[in-house]
């Protein structure tokens with residue numbers, strides 16, 4: 001069974017950046033609830049899990065992706081703060097980091113294993129894609145609606161919808177990790193000679 005300690009170890013670098021202790025605790029709660037519902041037994045399984053079933057992940061796993069997106073969203077925000085002499089919006093770093101860590105938490109339900117041990121779309125995933133199941137997990141553990149918005153609207157479900165500023169950063173960081181893999185698969189990624 002995946003417990004608090006295991007999740008805290010994986011996300012330690014980013015959890016320590018969340019100042020609000022309630023938010024920090026609930027981020028871990030949402031991950032533990034997702035692992036329990038999805039039937040994931042240990043962290044090693046999550047390290048084997050591809051971060052998407054939509055294209056070949058080239059070995060990039062679910063936890064690596066979550067860390068890369070969280071850091072990417074954080075650095076997008078920092079870059080603007082560093083270079084803009086005035087910034088017309090306020091970035092909430094607790095929301096941003098929590099949203100990054102949780103944006104794909106619904107994949108714990110969306111992805112499962114078949115009889116052969118292969119990662120496949122689960123029955124739950126057929127009922128609701130990860131932005132929906134992840135938003136429900138976050139709401140169930142009592143996270144604020146703003147973080148629900150990040151999870152629910154980080155993907156195509158959020159296109160054209162009202163979004164938090166932090167949703168925009170997580171979305172862009174997420175697609176910066178996803179699009180190159182899709183482009184490799186479609187042979188539309190131009191390589192240097």
Ligand SMILES: [Fe+2]
Pocket residue numbers: 065069103104174
């Ligand atoms: Fe993602």
